[in-house]
Amino acid sequence: MSxxxxxxxxxxxxxxxxxxxxxxxxxxxxxRVHAVDDVTFSVREGETLGLVGESGCGKSTLGRTIVRLLxxxxxxxxFRGRSIAKLGRRGLRPLRREMQIVFxxxxxxxxxxxxxxxxxxxxxxxxxxxxxxxxxxxxxxxLATVGLSPEHYNRFPHEFSGGQRxxxxxxxxxxxxxxxIVADEPVSALDVSIQSQMLNLLDDLQEEFQLTYIFIxxxxxxxxxxxxxxxxxxxxKLVELSPAEELYERPIMPYTEALLSAVPIPDPDLSDQRERxxxxxxxxxxxxxxxxCRFHPRCxxxxxxxxxxxxPLVDYGxxxxxxxxxxxxxxxxxxxxxxxxxxxxxxxxxxxxKPEDPSGASQPVPTPDIQRSSVVRRIVDYSKRPEEQT
Amino acid sequence: xxxxxxxxxGIGEIPIGPTWQTNYFIGADAQGxxxxxxxxxxxxxxxxxxxxxxxxCCGIALVLALLAGFFRGPxxxxxxxxxxxxxxxxxxxxxxxxxxxxxxxxxxxxxxFVHVDPSSLWVPTAIIALVYVPYVxxxxxxxxxxxxxxxxxEAAIAQGASNGRLMFGEILPNVITTVIVMLPLMxxxxxxxxxxxxxxxxxxxxxxxxxxTIIDDGxxxxxxxxxxxxxxxxxIVLTVLSLNVLGDGVRDALDPRAKLxxxx
Amino acid sequence: MAVFIVRRxxxxxxxxxxxxxxxxxxxxxxxxxxxxxxxxxxxxxxxTVAAIKHQFGLDRSLPVQYLxxxxxxxxxxxxxxxxxxxxxxxxAITSAAPVTFSLVLGAAVIxxxxxxxxxxxxxxxxxxxxxxLLMILALIGISMPVFxxxxxxxxVTQDRLHNTFLxxxxxxxxxxPLTSNPWQWFLHLVIPWITxxxxxxxxxxxxxxxxxxxxxxxxxxxxxxxxxxSERRVLLKHMLRTSLITFVSLFGLDFGVLVGGGALxxxxxxxxxxxxKLTYDSLVKLxxxxxxxxxxxxxxxxxxxxxxxxxxxxxxxxRIRPA
Ligand SMILES: Nc1ncnc2c1ncn2[C@@H]1O[C@H](COP(=O)(O)OP(=O)(O)O)[C@@H](O)[C@H]1O
Ligand SMILES: [Mg+2]
Numbered sequence: 001m002s003x004x005x006x007x008x009x010x011x012x013x014x015x016x017x018x019x020x021x022x023x024x025x026x027x028x029x030x031x032r033v034h035a036v037d038d039v040t041f042s043v044r045e046g047e048t049l050g051l052v053g054e055s056g057c058g059k060s061t062l063g064r065t066i067v068r069l070l071x072x073x074x075x076x077x078x079f080r081g082r083s084i085a086k087l088g089r090r091g092l093r094p095l096r097r098e099m100q101i102v103f104x105x106x107x108x109x110x111x112x113x114x115x116x117x118x119x120x121x122x123x124x125x126x127x128x129x130x131x132x133x134x135x136x137x138x139x140x141x142x143l144a145t146v147g148l149s150p151e152h153y154n155r156f157p158h159e160f161s162g163g164q165r166x167x168x169x170x171x172x173x174x175x176x177x178x179x180x181i182v183a184d185e186p187v188s189a190l191d192v193s194i195q196s197q198m199l200n201l202l203d204d205l206q207e208e209f210q211l212t213y214i215f216i217x218x219x220x221x222x223x224x225x226x227x228x229x230x231x232x233x234x235x236x237k238l239v240e241l242s243p244a245e246e247l248y249e250r251p252i253m254p255y256t257e258a259l260l261s262a263v264p265i266p267d268p269d270l271s272d273q274r275e276r277x278x279x280x281x282x283x284x285x286x287x288x289x290x291x292x293c294r295f296h297p298r299c300x301x302x303x304x305x306x307x308x309x310x311x312p313l314v315d316y317g318x319x320x321x322x323x324x325x326x327x328x329x330x331x332x333x334x335x336x337x338x339x340x341x342x343x344x345x346x347x348x349x350x351x352x353x354k355p356e357d358p359s360g361a362s363q364p365v366p367t368p369d370i371q372r373s374s375v376v377r378r379i380v381d382y383s384k385r386p387e388e389q390t
Numbered sequence: 391x392x393x394x395x396x397x398x399x400g401i402g403e404i405p406i407g408p409t410w411q412t413n414y415f416i417g418a419d420a421q422g423x424x425x426x427x428x429x430x431x432x433x434x435x436x437x438x439x440x441x442x443x444x445x446x447c448c449g450i451a452l453v454l455a456l457l458a459g460f461f462r463g464p465x466x467x468x469x470x471x472x473x474x475x476x477x478x479x480x481x482x483x484x485x486x487x488x489x490x491x492x493x494x495x496x497x498x499x500x501x502x503f504v505h506v507d508p509s510s511l512w513v514p515t516a517i518i519a520l521v522y523v524p525y526v527x528x529x530x531x532x533x534x535x536x537x538x539x540x541x542x543x544e545a546a547i548a549q550g551a552s553n554g555r556l557m558f559g560e561i562l563p564n565v566i567t568t569v570i571v572m573l574p575l576m577x578x579x580x581x582x583x584x585x586x587x588x589x590x591x592x593x594x595x596x597x598x599x600x601x602x603t604i605i606d607d608g609x610x611x612x613x614x615x616x617x618x619x620x621x622x623x624x625x626i627v628l629t630v631l632s633l634n635v636l637g638d639g640v641r642d643a644l645d646p647r648a649k650l651x652x653x654x
Numbered sequence: 655m656a657v658f659i660v661r662r663x664x665x666x667x668x669x670x671x672x673x674x675x676x677x678x679x680x681x682x683x684x685x686x687x688x689x690x691x692x693x694x695x696x697x698x699x700x701x702t703v704a705a706i707k708h709q710f711g712l713d714r715s716l717p718v719q720y721l722x723x724x725x726x727x728x729x730x731x732x733x734x735x736x737x738x739x740x741x742x743x744x745x746a747i748t749s750a751a752p753v754t755f756s757l758v759l760g761a762a763v764i765x766x767x768x769x770x771x772x773x774x775x776x777x778x779x780x781x782x783x784x785x786x787l788l789m790i791l792a793l794i795g796i797s798m799p800v801f802x803x804x805x806x807x808x809x810v811t812q813d814r815l816h817n818t819f820l821x822x823x824x825x826x827x828x829x830x831p832l833t834s835n836p837w838q839w840f841l842h843l844v845i846p847w848i849t850x851x852x853x854x855x856x857x858x859x860x861x862x863x864x865x866x867x868x869x870x871x872x873x874x875x876x877x878x879x880x881x882x883x884s885e886r887r888v889l890l891k892h893m894l895r896t897s898l899i900t901f902v903s904l905f906g907l908d909f910g911v912l913v914g915g916g917a918l919x920x921x922x923x924x925x926x927x928x929x930x931k932l933t934y935d936s937l938v939k940l941x942x943x944x945x946x947x948x949x950x951x952x953x954x955x956x957x958x959x960x961x962x963x964x965x966x967x968x969x970x971x972x973r974i975r976p977a
Pocket of ligand 2: 056059060061104184185
C-alpha cells in the first residue's frame with residue numbers, strides 16, 4: 001500500500017490558508033491565523049482518508065478549502081489532476097456536482113425555514129436535474145437510502161433528532177452523486193449511542209456509490225474503523241500520515257501517541273495498564289505558532305533541535321510518513337532506510353533535518369533509554385487491544 | 391357617500407351642529423362640508439399612504455439589507471454609510487425638506503417620462519417610505535450578516551447556488567420574520583407621520599384630504615367647531631392603537647425575544 | 655481608547671460634511687426645483703429673477719454655490735432669508751434654540767419621572783388588573799399624534815375650561831423667556847411640557863416594564879430574593895439599576911432628536927418660537943435658506959450628541975469598543 005497505488009482523486013499541494021486579523025484605524029492586517037500551513041497529501045479514488053487533530057488545528061479549514069468554500073492563500077488543490085485552486089464561481093459550478101461536504105453541526109447546517117424535501121432537492125434544482133416530479137422521486141429515494149422515511153418529505157428540520165438531521169445532511173450531499181465527500185466531524189455532535197449507526201451508514205454508502213471520503217474527526221477513536229489512511233494535523237501542519245492500522249500500532253509522532261492514549265479502551269484492565277499521556281498546556285495560538293516543531297512546547301521528548309529546526313516529513317516506508325526529530329517505534333534499520341519525503345515536506349522545513357542527523361551534527365538523536373523502553377511497552381499495549389485478539 | 395344634505399352653507403349661516411341624522415353626524419366645517427364624510431374619506435388617504443409607505447419602506451430596506459449583508463465589503467460600507475446619513479436627520483425635518491422642495495414646483499416634477507403631480511398621494515408616500523428605510527435596514531442587515539455565516543448557507547454555496555438563490559432562497563426566509571414583526575408598528579408610525587406632514591400642510595394636498603389635513607383645517611375652527619379637529623384625531627388614535635396592539639401580538643407570536651423600537 | 659476616539663471623530667466629521675452636502679443638494683439641486691420662486695414675488699420679470707439669482711450666487715456652478723452657502727452659514731454667518739433680507743439665519747437659530755431647549759428639558763424631567771413611576775408600578779402590580787390597564791394607557795399615549803393632543807389641550811385650557819378654577823392660570827399661547835420672568839416662563843410651558851411628554855411616558859414605561867421583567871429572571875435577582883431582601887429593595891436596588899442602562903441610552907437619543915428639531919409640532923401648536931417654529935414659518939413661505947439651516951442645525955446636534963454618547967459609553971464599558 002503505497003501512496004502511488006491508485007489514481008489520486010484529490011491532490012493537495014503546499015496548501016496554505018491564513019486568516020488575516022485586522023485592527024486599528026485603517027484596519028491594517030496586524031497578524032494572521034495560520035489555520036492551514038503548507039500541507040501536502042493526496043487522496044486516492046475510493047479510499048477514506050481520516051483527518052485527525054485537536055479542535056482548532058485547521059481540519060475544517062483544510063476541508064473547506066479543498067471543496068473551495070474558502071480560497072486558498074497559496075498552494076494548489078487538484079481534482080482529478082486538474083487545478084481547482086484558482087477557479088471562480090462559474091468554473092467551480094460543474095465541480096460542485098463531484099465534491100460535497102457534510103457539516104459537523106446538524107442543527108446549523110439545515111435551513112430552519114425550509115422543508116426537508118426542498119433542502120434535499122436544492123442541489124438537483126441548482127444543477128437542473130430532472131423536472132419537478134422527477135426530483136421529488138429522487139428525493140424520496142434518497143430519504144430511503146439514508147434510512148429516513150419518504151413521508152418526511154414535507155417536514156421541517158426542527159421536527160427531527162440530531163441523528164436524523166445528520167442523515168438529511170448526508171442525503172443532500174449525495175443528491176448529485178458526487179465522487180468526493182468531505183465529512184467534517186459528521187458524528188461529533190451526535191449521541192455516542194447513535195454514532196456507530198451513522199458510521200455504518202457512511203460505510204454502506206461508500207460501497208453503494210463508490211465514494212471517496214475525507215473524514216474529519218478530533219480523536220482517533222472514531223476514524224479507526226472507517227479509514228484506510230489517517231492524516232494527523234497539529235496547528236495547521238500535517239505531522240503524520242499513515243495507513244490506518246499501522247498508525248494505531250506504531251505511532252511515530254509523539255503527538256499521535258498522545259492522541260492514541262486518549263482513545264478509550266473497553267477493557268478496564270487494559271485501560272488501567274495503559275499509560276494515559278496528558279498533554280500539558282493548551283494548544284498554542286495559530287496566530288503565532290511555536291518555532292521549529294510546532295508541537296515542542298507540549299512534547300515530552302523535546303530537545304533543543306525541536307525548538308530550532310522544523311522537522312521535515314520523513315518517509316519511513318510502507319506509506320508511513322511523520323515529521324519528528326525523535327521518532328517513536330522506529331528501529332535502527334527503518335531509520336536508515338527512511339528518507340525525507342520531498343513531495344510532502346513543507347518548504348519551510350529544514351531539508352537536512354532527517355531524524356538521524358539533527359541540525360547537521362553527526363551525533364544521533366540522544367533518546368534516553370527510559371523513554372525507549374516506555375515506547376516498547378506501549379507497542380505491546382496496542383498490540384494487545386481487544387479488537388485484535390479476536 | 392358625501393351627501394351635502396340641506397344644500398351648501400353660505401358664509402354667516404348658522405353652523406350645522408352635530409345631529410342624529412345620517413348627514414352631519416358630527417357637524418360641518420367652514421365650507422359646510424360634512425365632517426363625518428370627510429373623516430371617512432380622509433381615512434382612506436391616510437391608510438393608503440400609511441400602508442403603502444410602510445410596505446415600500448420595508449421592501450426597499452429588505453433588499454438593501456440583503457445586498458449589504460450578503461456582499462459585505464464596499465457595497466455594505468456604502469449602503470450603511472448612506473443609511474447612517476439618513477438616520478442623522480430628524481425624521482420630520484428630512485420629510486419636511488423633501489416635501490418643501492417638491493412643493494416649490496407648482497406644476498409637478500418632470501424627470502424624463504416620469505411626471506409627478508405634487509398633489510398626488512405618491513409624493514408623501516414616497517417621502518415617508520424613504521425616511522424610515524434606515525430604521526428597518528439596520529436590524530435586518532445585522533440579521534443578514536449573522537445568517538450569512540450559517541452553515542446552511544455554506545452548504546448551498548457548496549452545491550453551487552447562485553448569489554440570487556443564496557440571498558432570496560436561503561437568507562431571506564430567515565430574516566423575513568423580523569420585517570413581518572415590524573410591519574404593523576411601521577404602519578402605525580407612518581400613519582402618524584403622514585398626519586403630521588399633512589397637518590403642516592406639506593403632506594396630502596387639497597383638494598384631497600387626510601386625517602392630518604382635516605385636523606389642520608380644524609385648527610382655525612377649534613373653539614367654534616371643535617369636532618372638526620377632534621374627530622380625525624380620534625380616528626388616528628384608534629387606528630394607531632389597534633396597529634400597536636396588533637404589532638405586540640405579532641411580535642409575541644413570532645419572535646418572543648425581539649425588542650424592536652420603532653418610532654420617529 | 656485613543657484610536658476609538660480618533661476614529662469616531664473622523665467618522666463624525668465625515669458625516670457632518672455629508673449632511674451639509676445632502677441638505678444642500680436636496681434644496682438646491684433637486685431637478686426641476688427653483689429656489690428663487692419664493693423670493694421673486696408673484697409674477698417676476700425675468701430680469702428680477704436674474705438679478706436676484708446673481709445676488710445670491712445662484713447663477714454659479716453647484717460646487718461654488720455650495721461653498722458660498724457654507725461660508726455664509728458657518729464662517730461669515732450672514733446668510734439671510736430669501737423672503738426677508740433683514741432676517742439673518744444664524745442669529746435667528748441661536749435665539750430660537752433656548753426656547754426649544756426649555757421645552758424639551760422640562761418635558762424630559764416629566765417623562766423620566768412618570769415613566770419610571772408607571773413602569774415600576776406596573777411591575778409591582780403584575781398579576782392584578784392594574785398592570786394591563788397601565789400598559790393600555792401607555793399604548794394610548796404612544797398612539798396619539800402630539801399636535802392633535804396639543805390642540806385638544808388648547809381647546810380645554812384656553813377655551814372650554816379656561817374660566818373654571820382648573821385652568822384659569824393658563825396664560826395665552828406664546829412664550830416668555832426665563833431671564834425676563836421665570837414664573838411666566840414656567841406657566842407658559844406647563845401645558846406644552848405635559849403634552850410633549852405623554853408619548854415618551856408611554857414609550858419609556860413600556861420599555862422599562864419589559865426590561866424589569868427580563869431582569870427579574872436573572873440569577874443575581876433570584877439570589878437577592880433568596881437572601882431575603884424585601885421585594886421593594888430587590889426591585890429598586892437591583893432590577894431598576896440594571897434596567898436604567900437601556901433607559902439612559904434611549905434617553906440620550908430621544909433628547910438629541912427633540913432638541914434637534916423633533917419638537918417642531920409641539921412648538922407649532924403652542925406658538926412657542928423655537929427652532930421648530932422657525933422651520934415651520936419658513937416652510938409656509940418656502941424660504942429655503944432658513945429651512946436648510948435649521949435642518950443642518952438639527953442633524954448636527956443629533957450627530958454630535960450621538961458621537962458624545964458613544965464615546966462616554968465606550969469609556970464606561972470597554973466591551974462595546976470595536977476592535
Ligand atoms: N473565518 C475565520 N476567520 C479567522 N479565523 C478562523 C476562521 N475560521 C477558522 N479560523 C481559525 O483557524 C483555526 C483553525 O480552525 P478550524 O479549521 O475550524 O479548526 P478545526 O476544524 O480543526 O477545529 C482556528 O484557530 C480558528 O480560530
Ligand atoms: Mg472543525
